[in-house]
Amino acid sequence: xxxxxxxxxxxxxxxxxxxxxxxxxxxxxxxxxxxxxxxxxxxxxxxxxxxxxxxxxxxxxxxxxxxxxxxxxxx
Amino acid sequence: xxxxxxxxxxxxxxxxxxxxxxxxxxxxxxxxxxxxxxxxxxxxxxxxxxxxxxxxxxxxxxxxxxxxxxxxxxxxxxxxxxxxxxxxxxxxxxxxxxxxxxxxxxxxxxxxxxxxxxxxxxxxxxxxxxxxxxxxxxxxxxxxxxxxxxxxxxxxxxxxxxxxxxxxxxxxxxxxxxxxxxxxxxxxxxxxxxxxxxxxxxxxxxxxxxxxxxxxxxxxxxxxxxxxxxxxxxxxxxxxxxxxxxxxxxxxxxxxxxxxxxxxx
Ligand SMILES: [Zn+2]
Numbered sequence: 001x002x003x004x005x006x007x008x009x010x011x012x013x014x015x016x017x018x019x020x021x022x023x024x025x026x027x028x029x030x031x032x033x034x035x036x037x038x039x040x041x042x043x044x045x046x047x048x049x050x051x052x053x054x055x056x057x058x059x060x061x062x063x064x065x066x067x068x069x070x071x072x073x074x075x
Numbered sequence: 076x077x078x079x080x081x082x083x084x085x086x087x088x089x090x091x092x093x094x095x096x097x098x099x100x101x102x103x104x105x106x107x108x109x110x111x112x113x114x115x116x117x118x119x120x121x122x123x124x125x126x127x128x129x130x131x132x133x134x135x136x137x138x139x140x141x142x143x144x145x146x147x148x149x150x151x152x153x154x155x156x157x158x159x160x161x162x163x164x165x166x167x168x169x170x171x172x173x174x175x176x177x178x179x180x181x182x183x184x185x186x187x188x189x190x191x192x193x194x195x196x197x198x199x200x201x202x203x204x205x206x207x208x209x210x211x212x213x214x215x216x217x218x219x220x221x222x223x224x225x226x227x228x229x230x231x232x233x234x235x236x237x238x239x240x241x242x243x244x245x246x247x248x249x250x251x252x253x254x255x256x257x258x259x260x261x262x263x264x265x266x267x268x269x270x271x272x273x274x275x276x277x278x279x280x281x282x283x284x285x286x287x288x289x290x291x292x293x294x295x296x297x298x299x300x301x302x303x304x305x306x307x308x309x310x311x312x313x314x315x316x317x318x319x320x321x322x323x324x325x326x327x328x329x330x331x332x333x334x335x336x337x338x339x340x
């Protein structure tokens with residue numbers, strides 16, 4: 001593998017490591033993405049009726065079959 | 076090739092994966108759910124007084140109501156409700172896998188973008204869905220008591236968290252090992268570490284068995300259909316994401332090659 005050379009006129013092909021996106025740039029996306037993904041998973045998989053909010057099981061009932069078939073605990 | 080591109084690719088892949096998972100779940104899974112609910116209702120029929128039993132007052136295995144008196148009809152649950160679930164889960168898993176592919180770009184040895192993306196999607200499928208399924212397989216309606224749902228949910232997600240954390244640690248170990256020795260021993264060290272974490276966790280985590288005398292045939296069919304749903308979801312996330320990332324990568328390297336050619340003239 002050719003090592004990263006700052007000049008643009010290097011070899012014709014690009015070494016994979018040249019493509020790495022800096023962690024500083026990715027971190028906020030990953031944090032937000034993880035939080036959003038977790039909120040949706042919690043909402044789908046449980047919360048209403050299972051963990052909190054005794055009344056109001058609308059979401060819980062609505063996505064009921066998806067929860068069973070996607071392997072989340074139910075019943 | 077920036078984070079935004081990867082997120083968009085992931086969301087598109089996740090949307091298609093949600094559709095694929097719905098199709099599989101509806102065709103193979105719903106017949107099993109219908110059979111399980113029929114059994115459940117037959118079992119609780121003598122006790123039923125026609126009122127809606129909710130979580131608060133149910134004293135039996137049923138966590139919630141399913142009949143015509145339920146808040147959401149069975150038809151809605153098995154069609155639009157099911158689609159809502161598979162699409163929502165598909166989109167968030169696809170989107171997050173896209174971001175992971177962005178993080179993995181150029182960081183997994185000398186793998187090209189398509190290969191590092193495929194590897195991360197496979198690790199996501201194994202650590203988030205398949206290994207947890209082996210320890211805590213999906214259960215049809217009529218299995219499981221309403222009183223233990225909180226602890227079962229906590230234990231399930233606890234196991235998923237350990238499995239995913241183990242996969243992250245395994246990737247870090249594999250990268251470290253690959254730098255220190257070379258690729259193959261590094262990857263083997265990572266695989267070994269993940270297997271160790273998961274086996275220890277599987278032994279340490281409590282066993283859940285609330286099956287009672289639920290018919291084994293329906294249980295098996297239901298679990299196969301659930302596994303097929305999960306596999307369909309991850310297969311489409313992986314395939315579409317890899318195709319999109321590879322297309323972007325080809326364009327990116329074309330542009331770059333042209334620029335280099337122009338600079339050299
Ligand atoms: Zn259920």
